[in-house]
Amino acid sequence: MGVSFDLFGTLVTADRPADPAAAIATELEKRDVRVPDDWADAYAEPHVDAPDGAEVPLPAHVSRALASRGVEYEHNAARRAVVAAFDPTVETRPGALETVEAARELGPVGICSNCSVPELVGRTLVRSDFERDDFDAIVTSVGCGWRKPAPEMFDVTADRLGVDPADLVHVGDDPQADGGIEAVGGTALLLEDVALADVPTRLSTVKSQQS
Structure with a gap:
């Protein structure tokens, strides 16, 4: 067994953050990543077409959300921002x-x-x-x-x-x-x-x- x-x-x-989108936005700004004005909407939208039951890593979701608004940023900045936002x-x-x-x-x-x-x-x-x-x-x-x-x-x-x-x-x-x-x-x-x-x-x- x-x-x-x-x-x-x-x-x-x-x-955990009461507002994950806002917490991630704060960490993105600390890394000089431009946060879109409609970030809350971008964050709420699905951006990764995953099979049922599959996990979408949050950094991948955030990266796609930024890309959907034409935001460019330093490599790995989205991952670092996500990790920092969830600091329990x-x-x-x-x-x-x-x-x-x-x-x-x-x-x-x-x-x-x-x-x-x-x-x-x-x-x-x-x-x-x-x-x-x-x-x-x-x-x-x-x-x-x-x-x-x-x-x-x-x-x-x-x-x-x-x-x-x-x-x-x-x-x-x-x-x-x-x-x-x-x-x-x-x-x-x-x-x-x-x-x-x-x-x-x-x-x-x-x-x-x-x-």
Whole structure:
């Protein structure tokens, strides 16, 4: 059995900009990038034709939004602006450390997190009470190209943990996104149904049922 955890809202709480478009605009201006007068509209428009379930990296979206308004800028300025705009204060949720430690006694443990901002998951973990070695794999939507509930993301997570998707238990707080594990035959433990502190007991039960 392998266990994957959603990150944001499950293991940690992390603030995000109340107005992402405005926060990114501020960071673009700091990098001498001209922000169009109708930036809010440009940001809200779709610019990348992606398959259903695919993740569109936010820097790619911002780059296309700027290009749609004829804005030219230094290479990588959009990526740097996006990363800087999402600079969270992080708190580890009560019981999260103990839950991950208990999961590690049952099999490999990973993170399976939706996140369209490069580097954000890594920076979040650094600011949390977790260590990188607490996880055998870290799978992000921006890294693998698929976004939960796409089954491909859970397949990637199971593969990196070295388990069959049907033997993967995923713990998360979003029924729609995290419940997608069931499409590949795995088991969802949703925090709307079980408290984080009670997850270790539920994991032990699932382990016994799989044995």
